[in-house]
Amino acid sequence: NAGVTQTPKFRVLKTGQSMTLLCAQDMNHEYMYWYRQDPGMGLRLIHYSVGEGTTAKGEVPDGYNVSRLKKQNFLLGLESAAPSQTSVYFCASSDIGQGGTEAFFGQGTRLTVV
Amino acid sequence: AQSVTQLDSQVPVFEEAPVELRCNYSSSVSVYLFWYVQYPNQGLQLLLKYLSGSTLVESINGFEAEFNKSQTSFHLRKPSVHISDTAEYFCAVSDPSSASKIIFGSGTRLSIRP
Numbered sequence: 749n750a751g752v753t754q755t756p757k758f759r760v761l762k763t764g765q766s767m768t769l770l771c772a773q774d775m776n777h778e779y780m781y782w783y784r785q786d787p788g789m790g791l792r793l794i795h796y797s798v799g800e801g802t803t804a805k806g807e808v809p810d811g812y813n814v815s816r817l818k819k820q821n822f823l824l825g826l827e828s829a830a831p832s833q834t835s836v837y838f839c840a841s842s843d844i845g846q847g848g849t850e851a852f853f854g855q856g857t858r859l860t861v862v
Numbered sequence: 863a864q865s866v867t868q869l870d871s872q873v874p875v876f877e878e879a880p881v882e883l884r885c886n887y888s889s890s891v892s893v894y895l896f897w898y899v900q901y902p903n904q905g906l907q908l909l910l911k912y913l914s915g916s917t918l919v920e921s922i923n924g925f926e927a928e929f930n931k932s933q934t935s936f937h938l939r940k941p942s943v944h945i946s947d948t949a950e951y952f953c954a955v956s957d958p959s960s961a962s963k964i965i966f967g968s969g970t971r972l973s974i975r976p
Binding site: 783793838842850853854 | 871905911965
């Protein structure tokens with residue numbers, strides 16, 4: 749059971765370039781999340797989805813877009829990368845209905861924007 | 863809105879000493895509370911959670927946390943730490959009536975000295 753898989757694991761972008769981070773989960777979870785992790789700031793929620801075809805903004809959505817065309821995939825896009833988006837990005841998923849359900853995390857994507 | 867405060871960004875302790883990692887939350891409604899652990903270069907893993915019932919919850923590796931509603935706290939403790947406990951620990955909160963958001967604290971880095 750793979751759980752939550754993120755690709756790529758590392759990426760270096762130039763300012764202004766675009767890219768898409770892919771998150772895939774094989775646990776049939778309804779909820780999926782994208783977080784960014786920065787030193788001293790913990791995890792901050794970028795966008796999340798409560799089901800296929802739905803997305804919603806989190807705490808820090810500016811500069812990012814997301815799509816959930818298939819239940820198992822949650823894509824995070826950067827249309828025009830900025831140095832402030834240098835971070836480690838984590839995808840997570842959880843089961844439907846219960847806020848107490850455990851969130852399962854991917855291994856992270858380390859993104860550097862130069 | 864919910865929020866989580868972890869007062870200590872770093873906690874150094876000697877091996878076999880006791881440790882307490884502090885977590886306070888802010889919420890106008892009832893909450894679910896979690897502790898997650900992140901080992902170096904890995905994603906987050908659930909350590910323990912409080913949903914309801916007994917206010918003292920335990921993990922399989924000797925950690926425990928106590929939900930204190932009057933003090934809005936959920937501190938994590940271990941009576942005797944091991945080198946293998948070196949990691950970053952995140953406190954998190956979610957709203958039982960809204961499964962979609964899990965809010966994380968800024969994290970506490972636990973370093974164990976031999």
